Amino acid sequence: MGDDLRRVVRGPVVAAGEDGFDAARRAWNLAVEQRVSAVVEVADTEDAAAVVRYAGRAGLAVSTRATGHTPTAAADGTVLVTTGAMNGVEIDPEARLARVQAGARWGDVVTESARHGLVGAVGSSPVVGVTGYTLGGGVGWFARSHGQAANLVRALDVVTGDGNRVRVNADSEPELFWALRGGGGDYALVTALEFELFDAGALFGGRVLWPAERAEAVMAAFREATAEAAEGLSIWLTLIQFPPFPTVPEFLRGQSMVAVDVLAQGDVTGPLRRFDEIPGAVLDTRRGLDPTGIGGICMEPEDPSPARVRGELLTEFTTAVGDSLLATAARNGSVYPLALVQVRHLGGALTRPPADAGVAGGISEPYLLSLLGPAPSPQHAAAVLERRAEIATELSIYTSGRKPFTYLDSGDTPADAFAPATLDRLRDIKRRNDPQEIFRSNFPVAEPLTELDRAVLDAPA
Ligand SMILES: Cc1cc2nc3c(=O)[nH]c(=O)nc-3n(C[C@H](O)[C@H](O)[C@H](O)COP(=O)(O)OP(=O)(O)OC[C@H]3O[C@@H](n4cnc5c(N)ncnc54)[C@H](O)[C@@H]3O)c2cc1C
Missing domain, CATH: 3.30.465.10 (Uridine Diphospho-n-acetylenolpyruvylglucosamine Reductase; domain 3)
Structure with missing residues (x-):
């Protein structure tokens, strides 16, 4: 297959078994290994079209990766197209x-x-x-x-x-x-x-970090601040278990902390005063920001990492929800084996999707919970999945059951993001635009074609 693909594209091709295959197929998120059949780094649009035409002729499926932040096993067996070289x-x-x-x-x-x-x-x-x-x-x-x-x-x-x-x-x-x-x-x-x-206007943003003992006070301030926040003010709260890695500043390694990350557009910072009243902050990076500073607010790792993330949309963030998160952490000593338990304040424009919105539509739930844990081994992954499930079960009366598509994880399906009628419409669009099921996303909307479907498709007209 490698030689056939090399004949039709200009970008580099590495097929299974060839030198460099493991490096080429590795995604940014190292928690999931994708057993693809070949990797094609497309040089341009013509290359992309050539791979698709080749896959159509050869009866192969194509998966696509920009960075590999959410790889899944759905790509197994496919020709993986990587677009990293097309970054204009x-x-x-x-x-x-x-x-x-x-x-x-x-x-x-x-x-x-x-x-x-x-x-x-x-x-x-x-x-x-x-x-x-x-x-x-x-x-x-x-x-x-x-x-x-x-x-x-x-x-x-x-x-x-x-x-x-x-x-x-x-x-x-x-x-x-x-x-x-x-x-x-x-x-x-x-x-x-x-x-x-x-x-961009005048931006103000950054992170305030306290030892985990302040979590209850920070959660109370978060509830009050988000209740009065203007739409130009975004506040996210995160319980953090810093790993003992050299990439983490020495004074934070292995520490349990609570963080508030904020971004304010213009003069909307009033509600943040509630956080200033909480003593004991060990870090405060808030300042006037150029847009290029936004990516540093949450101090997320930029190098490839193994992680599993579960998203849940919360219908409220009351004292009971915060207490439940804190009780789970207290019972287990910290949020470990999770590294992050994050609550993002939503609302505002998310509740008013434009009339011409895509299927993403709006989000009416006021908060987004994400539960992230490092998964460098199957044992770590199992512990992370277990703790996530424990928290999700305890909070189930406060979650809507729907997840944003970008917060789906291996094991989830588009049915976790969309109502049945919406999924039917997506499947119909898939059938009309890709009857051979050449494209295979990380969360495919279509059920795989049966042998009978393939025989019908392949039959002469
Ligand atoms: C550290 C981190 C921070 C994040 N922060 C946020 C956040 O703030 N908000 C949020 O909503 N999400 C966030 N996410 C989730 C993120 O949006 C998803 O992981 C998303 O899939 C990343 O896109 P990607 O192109 O980098 O990933 P990839 O894994 O490369 O792509 C994901 C999927 O997109 C599709 N795709 C990619 N390129 C193409 C293409 N050219 N043609 C067709 N399909 C394509 C494929 O189905 C592919 O499997 C975060 C994830 C991580 C790990």
């Missing part, structure tokens, strides 16, 4: 649009847009890929003021299942446009996206 970013300051190639990371976009005083719907990490994040909705720092990233997309350039290059927007391909804005990457191979930017 163009900013049109007059139109306030970014045009980015499929392999760009959020840090690439923020650096370019900041030159014009503009910013996009960036999330917590500068090394997350724009494409996977945006195709899955994307709940970031500006979600309360501008909604999900997917709903800011104006057009996408894609390769369709028949290997054609198509520009998808509200006029040309409305159904595909709707599905790609929140429903993941199961319908086409995206080569570029165009999306809206907005004025």
Whole structure:
């Protein structure tokens, strides 16, 4: 297969068994090993189309990776297309649009847009890929003021299942446009996206960190501050168990802490005074920020790491919810084996999706809970999954049962993100645009084709 692929593309190809295969298939998130059949680093759009046409002829499936922040075993057996070499970013300051190639990371976009005083719907990490994040909705720092990233997309350039290059927007391909804005990457191979930017304005943000003993007081302040926060103010609370790694500052290694991460657009910082009243902070990085400083607020690791994350949408964050999280931590000595238990305040623009929104739609739940644990071995992963399940069960009366698509993890399916009727519509779009099921996203909407389906498809017309 390696030689066949090398004949049709210009970018490097490494097939299973060839030198460099393990390095080529490794995702950013090291917790999941993907047993793909070959890796093609596409050089350009023509390469991307050539792989899809080859896969169609050979009866193969194609998975796609920008960075590999959410790899799953759904890619097993596929030809993995990596887009990292296609990372161009163009900013049109007059139109306030970014045009980015499929392999760009959020840090690439923020650096370019900041030159014009503009910013996009960036999330917590500068090394997350724009494409996977945006195709899955994307709940970031500006979600309360501008909604999900997917709903800011104006057009996408894609390769369709028949290997054609198509520009998808509200006029040309409305159904595909709707599905790609929140429903993941199961319908086409995206080569570029165009999306809206907005004025960065005067930003203020950073992290305040206290020893875990202050968690109850910090949670109370978080509840009060989020109740009165304007839409330009985002506040996230995180219980943290810092690992004893050399990458962590020495005074934090192995420590249990509670953090408040904030980003304020303009003069909306009033509610933050509640946190200033809590003594004992060991770190306070809050300051006036350039957009390029946003990616550092949460101090997330930028190098590849093994992690498992579970997302849950909370219907409230009352004292009872906070107490439940603290009780689990107290019972077990700390949040370990999790590293992070994070609650993000949502609301604002997320509750008012635009009339022309993609399937990402809106989010009515007021808080997002994420439970992240390092999983460098199957034993660590099992402990992380067990603790996540314990917390989710205890909080089940406070969760809606729905998860944002970008917070799905191995073992979840799109049915965890979408209502049955929505999933039916996505499946119909998948069938019409990719009848051969060439594209295989990390969370496929389609059930795999049966032998009978394949026989019907392969039968001469
Ligand atoms: C440290 C960290 C921080 C995060 N912060 C946030 C956050 O603040 N908000 C949030 O909403 N999410 C966040 N996430 C989740 C993140 O949005 C998902 O992991 C997302 O999938 C990352 O996109 P990617 O392109 O980097 O990942 P990849 O794993 O490369 O891609 C994920 C999936 O997207 C699809 N895809 C990628 N490229 C293409 C393409 N060219 N064509 C078609 N399909 C494609 C594929 O189905 C692929 O499996 C975070 C994750 C991590 C690990």
